Amino acid sequence: xxxxxxxxxxxxxxxxxxxxxxxxxxxxxxxxxxxxxxxxxxxxxxxxxxxxxxxxxxxxxxxxxxxxxxxxxxxxxxxxxxxxxxxxxxxxxxxxxxxxxxxxxxxxxxxxxxxxxxxxxxxxxxxxxxxxxxxxxxxxxxxxxxxxxxxxxxxxxxxxxxxxxxxxxxxxxxxxxxxxxxxxxxxxxxxxxxxxxxxxxxxxxxxxxxxxxxxxxxxxxxxxxxxxxxxxxxxxxxxxxxxxxxxxxxxxxxxxxxxxxxxxxxxxxxxxxxxxxxxxxxxxxxxxxxxxxxxxxxxxxxxxxxxxxxxxxxxxxxxxxxxxxxxxxxxxxxxxxx
Amino acid sequence: xxxxxxxxxxxxxxxxxxxxxxxxxxxxxxxxxxxxxxxxxxxxxxxxxxxxxxxxxxxxxxxxxxxxxxxxxxxxxxxxxxxxxxxxxxxxxxxxxxxxxxxxxxxxxxxxxxxxxxxxxxxxxxxxxxxxxxxxxxxxxxxxxxxxxxxxxxxxxxxxxxxxxxxxxxxxxxxxxxxxxxxxxxxxxxxxxxxxxxxxxxxxxxxxxxxxxxx
Numbered sequence: 001x002x003x004x005x006x007x008x009x010x011x012x013x014x015x016x017x018x019x020x021x022x023x024x025x026x027x028x029x030x031x032x033x034x035x036x037x038x039x040x041x042x043x044x045x046x047x048x049x050x051x052x053x054x055x056x057x058x059x060x061x062x063x064x065x066x067x068x069x070x071x072x073x074x075x076x077x078x079x080x081x082x083x084x085x086x087x088x089x090x091x092x093x094x095x096x097x098x099x100x101x102x103x104x105x106x107x108x109x110x111x112x113x114x115x116x117x118x119x120x121x122x123x124x125x126x127x128x129x130x131x132x133x134x135x136x137x138x139x140x141x142x143x144x145x146x147x148x149x150x151x152x153x154x155x156x157x158x159x160x161x162x163x164x165x166x167x168x169x170x171x172x173x174x175x176x177x178x179x180x181x182x183x184x185x186x187x188x189x190x191x192x193x194x195x196x197x198x199x200x201x202x203x204x205x206x207x208x209x210x211x212x213x214x215x216x217x218x219x220x221x222x223x224x225x226x227x228x229x230x231x232x233x234x235x236x237x238x239x240x241x242x243x244x245x246x247x248x249x250x251x252x253x254x255x256x257x258x259x260x261x262x263x264x265x266x267x268x269x270x271x272x273x274x275x276x277x278x279x280x281x282x283x284x285x286x287x288x289x290x291x292x293x294x295x296x297x298x299x300x301x302x303x304x305x306x307x308x309x310x311x312x313x314x315x316x317x318x319x320x321x322x323x324x325x326x327x328x329x330x331x332x333x334x335x336x337x338x
Numbered sequence: 339x340x341x342x343x344x345x346x347x348x349x350x351x352x353x354x355x356x357x358x359x360x361x362x363x364x365x366x367x368x369x370x371x372x373x374x375x376x377x378x379x380x381x382x383x384x385x386x387x388x389x390x391x392x393x394x395x396x397x398x399x400x401x402x403x404x405x406x407x408x409x410x411x412x413x414x415x416x417x418x419x420x421x422x423x424x425x426x427x428x429x430x431x432x433x434x435x436x437x438x439x440x441x442x443x444x445x446x447x448x449x450x451x452x453x454x455x456x457x458x459x460x461x462x463x464x465x466x467x468x469x470x471x472x473x474x475x476x477x478x479x480x481x482x483x484x485x486x487x488x489x490x491x492x493x494x495x496x497x498x499x500x501x502x503x504x505x506x507x508x509x510x511x512x513x514x515x516x517x518x519x520x521x522x523x524x525x526x527x528x529x530x531x532x533x534x535x536x537x538x539x540x541x542x543x544x545x546x547x548x549x550x551x552x553x
Contacts, residue, residue: 292405292511295518299465299525300351302339304362307444308431310468311340311424312461312476317487324484330473332345332422 081139092134093146096155100124103135107169112210116217123221129183129228130162133217138170138209148178156180161231163224165217172203172212177220179227186231195223340473342424342462350525365429368421375435376413383414383454390493397497404504408466409442412496414452427451427462450499452492459483469521470510479503 038044084092084105091104100120103113116133123131136142148164156162161183166176177196179187187195203216262269302309315327341348341355343364354361379395386394394412401410413430417423430451431444439447445464448471452459461476482502486495514521 291403292508293407294405294466294470294507294511295514295521296466297469297522297525299468301465302348302350302352303341303354303360303428305428305432308447308449308462308464309339309342309428310463310465310471311342311345311428311473312463312471313473313480314423314458314460315477315480315484316456316458317484318457320488324481328477330345330477332343 081137082141084136084140084142089143089146093151093155096159097132097134100131101133101135105135105137107135107137108210116210116213119214119217119221123217123224127221127224127228128160129224129231130156130159131165131217131221131224132156132162133165133167133213135213136166136168138168140168142166142176148176152178152180161228163220163227165220167213167216169213170209172200172216175200175203175216183227183231186235187227191227191230195220195227198223339468342428343422345424360425362429362432365425366433369426369429369433371433373433373435375437377438378409378411378436380411380413380415383416383452385414385452385454385492393493394496397500401500401504405507407442408446408448408507409436409439410500410503411436411439411447411449412452413449414454414492416455417453419456423451423453423458423460424462427460431462431464448503450496457487459487465525469525470507470514475503475506478506 034044088104092102099117100123101108101113101117108116120131120133151164152162156164160180162180163183164178166178168174175196177192179192184192199216199219202219203212206212206215313327313330315324316322339348339350340346341358341360343360344355344358346355346357348355348357378398379391381391398410398412402408411430411434413426417426427449430449431447434444436444436447443464446466448461448463448467450459450461459480461479463471463476479499479502483495483499486492486498510521
């Protein structure tokens with residue numbers, strides 16, 4: 001009797017299958033004529049498969065560029081990658097964001113959005129400093145008329161210490177951090193810049209854009225923790241010294257000075273150089289055509305020579321190993337030394 | 339002033355060398371007494387080609403243009419072992435007649451003698467240059483030519499020698515115009531009478547040399 005439930009179950013299944021079978025159309029059955037034809041070797045498949053295609057069907061369809069479907073036209077119209085749509089700007093900055101992660105352009109997938117948001121919520125539960133992240137595309141540029149101070153004033157005036165992060169997907173080095181005034185007073189601009197840079201470094205080690213955002217947010221959260229400590233301790237960041245202009249390299253100063261001098265004195269300089277050149281050439285020409293007349297002195301005749309008796313040097317050029325310098329001392333030629 | 343044979347100093351106006359007894363008569367005995375006519379550039383040894391001779395001739399012409407009262411002569415030849423270049427140069431300036439030089443006398447000449455056989459060269463000069471040239475000056479001129487002659491480039495050597503000679507004479511000319519007495523003392527005996535006269539007059543002398551530009 002223990003098998004009775006099984007039998008009942010089996011009968012139910014059979015009944016159910018039968019009922020399904022009744023709902024479905026009946027399976028085709030071979031007719032006797034078809035069976036006979038098949039046994040004789042005839043082809044029972046329809047001839048439609050082997051019907052020759054007419055030339056009209058072979059002709060390629062005419063492609064008309066103007067007749068693109070509408071969605072293709074929309075796809076081709078990409079637009080400027082650096083622009084943010086007006087409606088998105090409204091969603092970004094017109095009111096205080098409803099969550100810690102603002103992504104009206106849907107740059108993150110749903111799951112990615114949830115994961116990042118969960119971390120930001122965890123941070124919010126553990127810190128009094130609000131951390132709001134605005135996500136933008138890689139090449140997008142925030143319009144210059146949107147200032148962080150105005151956003152703070154409009155949306156976060158009564159929110160306490162807050163950190164805003166404008167993050168550009170795939171480009172962590174473009175990220176922008178804004179601290180609320182009280183936080184900036186406690187931390188200082190230098191520390192804020194260091195915090196940003198350390199977060200950028202953490203993000204840069206990742207290859208995927210979403211992972212970069214994750215790394216950035218984590219590092220930023222750690223930095224915010226220390227900022228909060230400083231704020232609670234009442235630390236006031238030392239006043240920053242006025243950024244001194246870098247001393248101009250000496251050669252640039254010299255170049256600038258020379259340029260200024262040249263612009264003022266180029267004409268007189270060129271004229272004086274030309275005058276000196278012409279004068280030098282003229283002087284050289286005059287000297288080349290100059291004639292010299294030696295003063296004549298009466299000289300007594302000697303050795304019987306009525307015209308000349310001047311004896312000069314004798315030099316040998318027979319051997320290269322006997323230079324002229326070695327022949328300075330003049331000796332009589334009959335000594336045979338030459 | 340030196341003797342061409344023994345190269346010892348002799349007194350101005352000495353009729354013969356007090357050491358070796360040399361005089362022009364000895365040179366005449368060696369080279370002849372008949373005056374020889376020759377061009378200023380006498381390449382008897384055939385050292386230079388036509389183009390090279392022209393180069394040397396143009397250097398000599400430039401010298402004459404710069405120093406209108408002087409001339410430069412070149413003689414190349416083959417000398418025997420016993421023949422001295424100094425003596426030949428001394429004899430040449432006293433006995434040679436340079437055909438292409440009518441207006442200048444031999445005492446205004448500078449002669450370069452080159453011995454092709456023994457590969458040696460010497461310079462001799464006339465009385466007008468006694469005050470301006472000495473052995474050291476001619477040695478400097480020969481040194482300029484020496485490296486060219488070692489390579490067998492006689493024309494380039496002579497041109498370099500002439501240029502050096504021009505420089506030396508230009509410098510001496512300017513010095514002489516500033517201080518002629520310095521050069522006069524070299525060749526003239528001291529003029530005691532005129533010296534006393536100058537002292538009395540307060541050392542006022544008339545300039546003896548002049549410089550002339552090309553018109």
